[in-house]
Amino acid sequence: MKVFTKCPHCTSEYAEKTLCDTRAELAKEKGNSFQVNCNSCGKSFKVHVNDLRARKSGAAGLAAIIIFAISVPFAGYMIWTIGMGIFAYISITGVLLAPSVAFVLINKQEQVRVSSFNRLTVKR
Numbered sequence: 001m002k003v004f005t006k007c008p009h010c011t012s013e014y015a016e017k018t019l020c021d022t023r024a025e026l027a028k029e030k031g032n033s034f035q036v037n038c039n040s041c042g043k044s045f046k047v048h049v050n051d052l053r054a055r056k057s058g059a060a061g062l063a064a065i066i067i068f069a070i071s072v073p074f075a076g077y078m079i080w081t082i083g084m085g086i087f088a089y090i091s092i093t094g095v096l097l098a099p100s101v102a103f104v105l106i107n108k109q110e111q112v113r114v115s116s117f118n119r120l121t122v123k124r
């Protein structure tokens with residue numbers, strides 16, 4: 001998951017990756033306000049956790065691509081060694097199904113984290 005805010009110096013978007021699920025968790029780790037360095041202008045500014053908004057990081061799509069890339073040669077090997085048969089069809093189905101299932105599950109989990117992060121604020 002990624003959290004975003006606007007840089008007060010150049011108004012470009014500042015993004016940071018976080019493993020925290022909520023603002024309270026992030027505040028516990030870094031404090032209610034903390035210093036960050038803008039990626040575009042390089043100036044540092046103070047950001048309050050309530051001013052950060054979470055967005056999905058695209059991890060679901062990446063995981064699906066990786067699983068697909070790993071499973072294609074595996075299915076190819078299965079078909080090459082045992083020929084077209086029931087097991088080959090099962091492997092092909094697996095190759096198509098596994099990345100889709102992973103995408104849906106990771107995407108959903110991230111959606112839940114993003115919305116819970118954005119819903120809950122900490123006391124200023």
Ligand SMILES: [Zn+2]
Nearest residue numbers: 007010038041
């Ligand atoms: Zn800036």
